[in-house]
Amino acid sequence: MAQIKKANGLVDWLDQRLAVRSLTRVLMTEYWIPKNINFLWAMGVVLSVLFTLLVVSGIFLLMYYKPDVNYAFDSVNYTIMQEVAYGWLWRHMHGVAASAVFLVIYIHMFTGIYYGSYKKGREMIWISGMLLFVLFSAEAFSGYMLPWGQMSYWAAQVITNLFGGIPIIGDALVVWIRGDFAVADPTLTRFFMLHVLLLPLIIMLVIVIHFYSLRIPHVNNETGEEIDYDIEAEKYKAGDKKESKVIPFWPVFLSKDFFVVSIFMVFLFYLICFHYSFAIDPINFEPANPLKTPDHIYPEWYFLWSYEVLRGFFFDVGPIAAADIGLMAFGFANVAFFLLPFLDRSDVVAPAKERKKFNLWFWILIADMIVLTIYGKLPPTGANAWVGFFAAMVFIGLFISLPIITKGETKGGAR
Amino acid sequence: MAVEQNRRDFLGMAFGGVAAVGGVFALGAMKQTWDPLPSVQAAGFTTVDLSPMKPGEFRTIEWRKKPIFILKKDSNMEKNGNRDVVVDGSEYTVVIGLCTHLGCIPAWKPNEQKFHCACHGGDFDVSGVNTFGPPPRPMDIPPFKIEGSKLVLGEEGPEYDKLVGNA
Numbered sequence: 155m156a157q158i159k160k161a162n163g164l165v166d167w168l169d170q171r172l173a174v175r176s177l178t179r180v181l182m183t184e185y186w187i188p189k190n191i192n193f194l195w196a197m198g199v200v201l202s203v204l205f206t207l208l209v210v211s212g213i214f215l216l217m218y219y220k221p222d223v224n225y226a227f228d229s230v231n232y233t234i235m236q237e238v239a240y241g242w243l244w245r246h247m248h249g250v251a252a253s254a255v256f257l258v259i260y261i262h263m264f265t266g267i268y269y270g271s272y273k274k275g276r277e278m279i280w281i282s283g284m285l286l287f288v289l290f291s292a293e294a295f296s297g298y299m300l301p302w303g304q305m306s307y308w309a310a311q312v313i314t315n316l317f318g319g320i321p322i323i324g325d326a327l328v329v330w331i332r333g334d335f336a337v338a339d340p341t342l343t344r345f346f347m348l349h350v351l352l353l354p355l356i357i358m359l360v361i362v363i364h365f366y367s368l369r370i371p372h373v374n375n376e377t378g379e380e381i382d383y384d385i386e387a388e389k390y391k392a393g394d395k396k397e398s399k400v401i402p403f404w405p406v407f408l409s410k411d412f413f414v415v416s417i418f419m420v421f422l423f424y425l426i427c428f429h430y431s432f433a434i435d436p437i438n439f440e441p442a443n444p445l446k447t448p449d450h451i452y453p454e455w456y457f458l459w460s461y462e463v464l465r466g467f468f469f470d471v472g473p474i475a476a477a478d479i480g481l482m483a484f485g486f487a488n489v490a491f492f493l494l495p496f497l498d499r500s501d502v503v504a505p506a507k508e509r510k511k512f513n514l515w516f517w518i519l520i521a522d523m524i525v526l527t528i529y530g531k532l533p534p535t536g537a538n539a540w541v542g543f544f545a546a547m548v549f550i551g552l553f554i555s556l557p558i559i560t561k562g563e564t565k566g567g568a569r
Numbered sequence: 570m571a572v573e574q575n576r577r578d579f580l581g582m583a584f585g586g587v588a589a590v591g592g593v594f595a596l597g598a599m600k601q602t603w604d605p606l607p608s609v610q611a612a613g614f615t616t617v618d619l620s621p622m623k624p625g626e627f628r629t630i631e632w633r634k635k636p637i638f639i640l641k642k643d644s645n646m647e648k649n650g651n652r653d654v655v656v657d658g659s660e661y662t663v664v665i666g667l668c669t670h671l672g673c674i675p676a677w678k679p680n681e682q683k684f685h686c687a688c689h690g691g692d693f694d695v696s697g698v699n700t701f702g703p704p705p706r707p708m709d710i711p712p713f714k715i716e717g718s719k720l721v722l723g724e725e726g727p728e729y730d731k732l733v734g735n736a
Contacts, residue, residue, distance in 0.1 A: 475705035
């Protein structure tokens with residue numbers, strides 16, 4: 155039992171009971187961040203803010219949304235958009251922020267790849283981050299279904315059908331997931347549950363794990379320098395702030411992050427108020443119709459690259475059907491990034507520009523993913539189908555060749 | 570000491586056993602909660618009268634929330650003994666109108682005499698057999714029974730069993 159004394163203020167009262175002073179020290183004022191970083195290191199905080207925006211706007215949408223095939227479309231497009239005061243704002247915030255989350259996740263991911271922040275003790279940061287990417291993808295997909303427009307319906311139809319490719323149990327699994335022979339009311343209601351409860355709950359848990367995973371290896375820096383945090387922290391605490399290579403998370407690091415967040419928010423709210431249409435497809439303003447597929451369907455921009463890998467394989471190879479090859483390639487594309495720390499055989503932690511071969515690999519990967527994204531939206535006919543096929547092959551080839559590319563790399567040889 | 574240890578092991582195993590059995594039952598219950606409801610599974614039968622259809626005519630009807638394509642073949646269309654449904658001496662293509670790739674609805678293109686799926690560019694011929702693109706197999710034939718000039722979807726008649734045997 156702790157010695158409880160008469161408190162000399164609220165903070166002291168709380169400190170005696172909850173140790174808030176030590177907690178603040180451990181989590182904030184003595185959590186050390188390297189100095190040699192740039193604005194790309196603010197993306198984690200930007201993502202946290204975006205996730206908060208999604209939760210808040212989601213709460214308000216939840217007050218009027220009805221997860222029933224007969225009411226869902228009107229509850230969104232009539233009630234929320236026309237009757238509820240500022241309903242349009244919550245909906246546009248929710249849609250645009252969901253799209254922006256993926257933009258920032260991709261920046262965050264490729265920053266990590268560029269600076270080699272996924273290896274040498276930082277594997278769990280990378281893996282928990284990739285887990286968040288998958289969870290956000292599931293969250294985006296389940297949310298996309300809710301307005302129950304044509305795109306909602308057919309995206310649900312196509313994505314749930316993917317599970318049909320699993321041998322033996324495939325067909326039964328698809329019916330089980332949907333709760334009906336086709337995407338229907340039971341499907342909408344269960345994906346509503348996933349979207350508003352189960353997935354956000356797991357996301358929050360994994361965010362905590364992701365933050366915690368930074369604790370032991372610390373965040374990487376611009377040059378990949380290995381910093382002795384004990385020595386540098388002592389310098390900072392002794393008042394030698396100029397010489398020390400580190401700064402505390404709060405107030406120094408976060409105050410700069412808030413600046414980046416502010417600029418980002420100006421941009422985001424400009425999109426929310428004036429250019430929201432990229433996040434809300436016009437075809438989705440037509441109510442879901444199970445008996446008519448829209449002429450051309452495509453996923454949101456952030457899924458286009460993996461979608462193009464899926465459909466890039468359009469011809470059979472021997473006894474293996476095209477659809478199964480596509481499905482295997484799609485599976486590989488989704489697992490490949492998880493494996494990055496183990497496919498990179500080099501222990502050099504440095505920005506890509508100092509790792510000759512890896513630098514080339516990195517920029518080919520970026521270019522290839524841009525090609526996949528662009529062609530993912532075009533109709534898959536004629537020459538487009540071949541571009542898609544080759545881009546998908548390059549993507550797979552890049553990951554298979556990474557161990558060979560990185561193997562002979564040493565600190566001196568890489569430069 | 571040994572006795573004490575055995576008692577601990579027993580407690581551990583007893584707890585583990587109870588937890589494992591409880592866990593299996595819980596998972597079973599959760600799995601079944603996700604199953605389609607009985608009312609959904611008992612989705613009814615659909616009867617369609619084919620006698621008013623003209624040669625070359627194409628129709629879409631709904632069965633168990635899925636589109637069913639019915640095409641009465643005219644003399645120019647190639648017959649397919651393994652897939653044609655013969656009613657009153659005429660050949661019909663009767664298929665579930667979902668692309669076998671990812672379940673989009675292909676469109677009937679009368680000028681090109683084929684079904685084309687806009688999602689990923691798959692093609693099917695007049696008998697519903699995949700001819701180009703990602704679809705892995707021909708469009709599925711729904712279970713049916715022939716009653717005079719009528720077709721009952723959902724029931725398995727001898728003609729259906731014969732077609733499935735051929736396929």
